[in-house]
Amino acid sequence: MSDSTQPYRVLARKYRPRNFRELIGQDAMVQTLGNAIKRGRLAHAFLMTGVRGVGKTSTARLIAKALNCIGPDGQGGPTIDPCGLCDPCVAIAEGRHIDVIEMDAASHTGVDDVREIIEAVRYAAVSARYKVYIIDEVHMLSKNAFNALLKTLEEPPEHVKFLFATTEVNKVPVTVLSRCQRFDLRRISAEKLTAHFTHVTDAEGVRAEPAALSLIAQAAEGSARDGLSILDQAIAHADLDQGEPLVTAAQVRDMLGLSDRGTVRRVLGLLLAGDAPALLATVREQHDLGVEPLALMRGLLEIVHAITVTKAGRGGDDPAQSAEEREALADWAAGLSFAALHRLWQLLLKGHDEVANAVLPLEACEMALLRAVHAATLPDPAELARLLRDGGSVMPPSASATAPVAAPADPSASPSTRQTMSAPPSxxxxxxxxxxxxxxxxxxxxxxxxxxxxxxxxxxxxxxxxxxxxxxxxxxxxxxxxxxxxxxxGEGPGEPTLWDQEKAAEDSARQAILSTPIVSAAMAAFPQAELLPQGDNEEWSASA
Known part of the structure; x- marks a missing residue:
């Protein structure tokens, strides 16, 4: 644990990467930079883009250290592995190096701010090898500011490097993009975030359940900073056990307003079974426990997606899934058609958007789920056409063309219970x-x-x-x-195939027509005539 006399630093700041080895999930970019430094092929401007919290600004600072590191003995050159001990490395890490200038474009958007940079680049670095300008959220610069920067950006002095970071690269003019070497930083996978959070909790002396860290990694959506902020909150929320915080999965769910996977499976089972009263009661129960309706809708979307990819043959690759959940997904995938799954996805996706924008989220969630229940009892277009053609009822009494599989209310029970439908007569x-x-x-x-x-x-x-x-x-x-x-x-040849039966019926009908006196006389009078099928019903007619 940290010294209590020191002011507390949040985990997102405390565990910022100090070197490229600690940068998570950006191996391709690190390799490119390393090769460029070794071969002396350094660009004059770099642009880092990606979602929040993947390390754009941290990468810019690491590049500044890599370019200006002089090694512990003061004789080193640019390196992909800065020592972190020399004066330039220490000063850059502490944000006080005079030749590494950081600017927030969100608060310095005008031409005057850029003009100061243009005038300053003419002067050599005071003590560093390169004068480095780090401009965060560069897309916030005004159009005039971008235009003013273009010439300097394209042909800066040899001692100047520009490092840009942005979350919205589409707002950066193409003229600027063409003058920069661009790196798209990837979202960090949940597995790598979980491993990183495990390292952080060990360093902080905090015990945490693996399932809790997995939930935090999923909630972070690929952002290390967001995940560390959630972990910080979870540690504060955790109960003290033997004097140390213990972060549990149940506490994380309560804190984030998440519904556990078993409950989501139970809700989906009730929806597929068409049990509206039990479905509404479960939704209300989850709301009373603090689960947000939007989180419940998202959980349903995730499980429908998981069923669909399982049916497509890509299931079982999520380490967060339990054996019970994999079995349930496989059973649903075997019983539901792709058409039914796509239909259910569209219903839930529309419901998710409605809940997100609703004045009454709980009521909107209930209405969306009821719509899915009642839409599930309607036949699909092909079945509807068959029923209309055969003169049958278009409203099946209880069967569902969309949801032939009904999972039981108890998530621990097998979800293989199916609603039965009458079999075709032949x-x-x-x-x-x-x-x-x-x-x-x-x-x-x-x-x-x-x-x-x-x-x-x-x-x-x-x-x-x-x-x-x-x-x-x-x-x-x-x-x-x-x-x-x-x-x-079975053994034996069986009955003739349906194709053979149709051909036999066709030949029989043809011979019956040819044997009639009128057709026989016509065929005798016109030897070149043929008997051809006519129309969709293949009625026979003679043609010369």
């Missing part, structure tokens, strides 16, 4: 439903290659001329019908 209807659910290629394979042996929903036994992926077929049938199908290959 194998041909099943193939048609499969094609309309987005599995056209698989449906075509069944139509052309599969002979039916047994059709007793939810059991299907077929014989195929060519291999068919039975696992994929089972998954598609489960998603399309809401039933747990058992699909297998």
């Amino acid at each position: 194998f041909a209807d099943l193939v048609t439903l499969l094609a309309k659910s987005g599995a056209a290629l698989l449906a075509n394979s069944l139509h052309d290659e599969a002979g039916l042996i047994r059709y007793a929903p939810p059991e299907l036994v077929i014989a195929t001329r060519r291999p068919i992926d039975l696992k994929d077929l089972t998954t598609r049938l489960n998603a399309a019908t809401g039933m747990a199908w058992a699909v297998s290959l």
Whole structure:
């Protein structure tokens, strides 16, 4: 712990990187700078851009140290690994070096401020190797100020280097960008932030649960400064255990107004099940516990995205997910179609925007979730067209074309409980439903290659001329019908394929027409005539 006689420094300032090794997640930029210094190919102006808290200003100061370091013996030159011990390194780190001038463009926006720089660059550095100008938030300069700086920026004296930092590079004129060597600093990954926060808590003598640090890293959204500020708050919020703060995941959730993942899964399960009363009760319960409605909507969006990428084959790469959560995501991914997931995403995304701008956030959240529940009970366009064509009801009593999978209210229970729907009356209807659910290629394979042996929903036994992926077929049938199908290959050839049956019916109809007296006489009188199908229903007509 730090000396109590010293004034407290917040973690975001205390743990600023002091050298390039401590700069997190910017390896490509460090390598480029290192090679440029070794080869003597230093640009006269650098522009660092990126979101807040990724190290733009810190990088500018490190570059200033790298250019002016003289080593502990005073004989060193520019280096990517400044010593931190020589007078220039110490003075720059403390912000008091006379040749390293920092300017905040947010408060110095005019031409007069830039004119002072233009006049000062003519004079050599007092004690450093290079005179360095660090201009933070450079996009705040006025148009006239940028124009005044252009000539000096393009051809500065050899002893001057310009270092710019900005969060909104799109506001910087192209004429300025073309005169700078640009570095786009990346967002820092949650894994690297978690490791960094672990190092900080160890150095501070604070105990913290790994799950708590992971939550803070996710809340930081790629910003080390934001994450350290949240960690600072979490340490102050933590209870003292044996004289030392203990940061727990539950305390971080309470502090940030987050809902735990298990609760989000439970809310999604209730939404998919169409249980509106239980859904509203859970939302109110979370609100009473301090969970913001916007955070709940965001959590639902995150889990729907996780289900979708799991279905797309990229699941299981999040180290923050528990085994239970991975199992739930895999089960939902197997039971929900891409169309249903995209539809649910759009409903929740619209609801998130409404909650963010609502005068009554809780009420807006409830209305958005109810809209998703009731929209889920409506058939999708393909199913609606089929129902209208067959004369059936367009409002299924309880089934959901959007949400055939209903997770139980208890997040510890298996989310494989499914709502059942009536199976298609025949194998041909099943193939048609499969094609309309987005599995056209698989449906075509069944139509052309599969002979039916047994059709007793939810059991299907077929014989195929060519291999068919039975696992994929089972998954598609489960998603399309809401039933747990058992699909297998049987012995024997089975019935003729649907394609063979259609061809046989077509040939039979053709022969029946040719055998009629009138057509027979016509074909005899006109030997070159042909019998051709006509119209969408393939009615036959004679054509010479």
